[in-house]
Amino acid sequence: MIMHMIKALFQTMRPRQWTKNAFVLAALVFDRQLTNVPATLRTLLGFMLFCLVSGVVYILNDIADAEADRHHPQKRLRPIASGALPIPVARAAAIGLIVLTIPFAFYLSIGFGVILSGYFLLNLAYTRWFKHIPILDVLIIAAGFVLRVAGGVSLIQVERFSPWLYVVTTLLALYIGFGKRRAELTELADQANTHRRVLDGYTLPFLDQSITIVSSSTIIAYSLYTFSAPNLPSNHLMMLTIPFVLYGILRYLYLVQVEGSGGAPEDLLLTDRPLQITILLWGIAVLVIFYAFPVK
Structure with a gap:
């Protein structure tokens, strides 16, 4: 039962979507620091933290959209919409992950912690309000990508990005x-x-x-x-x-x-x-x- 819920939670975090977080690597690659081991390790940690936080965003988004998703031809199969992942469990997991990731982000870099926190809050606002406003919904999505790039910049000593x-x-x-x-x-x-x-x-x-x-x-x-x-x-x-x-x-x-x-x-x-x-x-x-x- 526990393993089933862990699998459902991981599915809800949408690991297939984590490819978007590769934009965190932009500063490392385009500032010619890919051979810099400390910078590479910090950036990879930043990538992982963005994956976890974006996963939390998807959990909260699915909680908010559970009723609407039940009427969608594909989304009705999502763990929360289908009932495979109870909403209280999903909410507790989301809170736990945020409590772990945000402090560690500030430990890596204050700038990175601020950016990751801003990314999380922006996505909360998107889930609550902006996703229902034409044009602004796409602009907010684009802002999320820019924050990923900025997050990567904040993790290394950028020279000529x-x-x-x-x-x-x-x-x-x-x-x-x-x-x-x-x-x-x-x-x-x-x-x-x-x-x-x-x-x-x-x-x-x-x-x-x-x-x-x-x-x-x-x-x-x-x-x-x-x-x-x-x-x-x-x-x-x-x-x-x-x-x-x-x-x-x-x-x-x-x-x-x-x-x-x-x-x-x-x-x-x-x-x-x-x-x-x-x-x-x-x-x-x-x-x-x-x-x-x-x-x-």
Whole structure:
């Protein structure tokens, strides 16, 4: 019985979603400190703490949405909605995890503790209010990604981390967020607002235009970063990574608008082979360029 509830609790924390917390590693990689063992260990600890706190957020979100989830074709199978994980147990686990993680975050770094606490409070506000407000709901999601990057910066002694990466992170998160809303609106059709109230404030034309704006802006911002950031090789090799970003954005757009996917972006990341290959090749290219060539 206990093992069954632990399994249900772990499932509720959505480990498949923890890939988003990889943004904590951005400062480590793009500040050329991947070979710095102490900085790497601190960043990995920060990644783990973000995973635990984001897991707590999902627990609290499922508690708040339990009744609505019971009427959703897929979400009704979630542990809390299905009754496999009792709400009092889930609430106690969430409180316990927060009591453990936040103090340890401050131990790692005061700045990191503040950022992680802010991330948690922002998500509480999102669960309570902002998730029901069109546009603002996606902006809050994007802010969560920026806080992940900022958290990684606060954990190491940053030397030349480019502000352009905050811009790219924001735009990319908005792009994925609007894509997710479009997929949900298409999948649930006329019953969309009964499953996620905020969808009543969106239309497909508006979401398509929003996706066009942020996807174009993401490509432009990333392109500007590749030849204007202060810590890049003098031969502008970083510009060779632009095609990978361009294909990745177009591939996600194809999956959302043609394949009707995108309601769960983390599933696409874990299942779509072309997207995985693109991200892998981009990652390899970035590592080679950053760590094999001198800074300009």
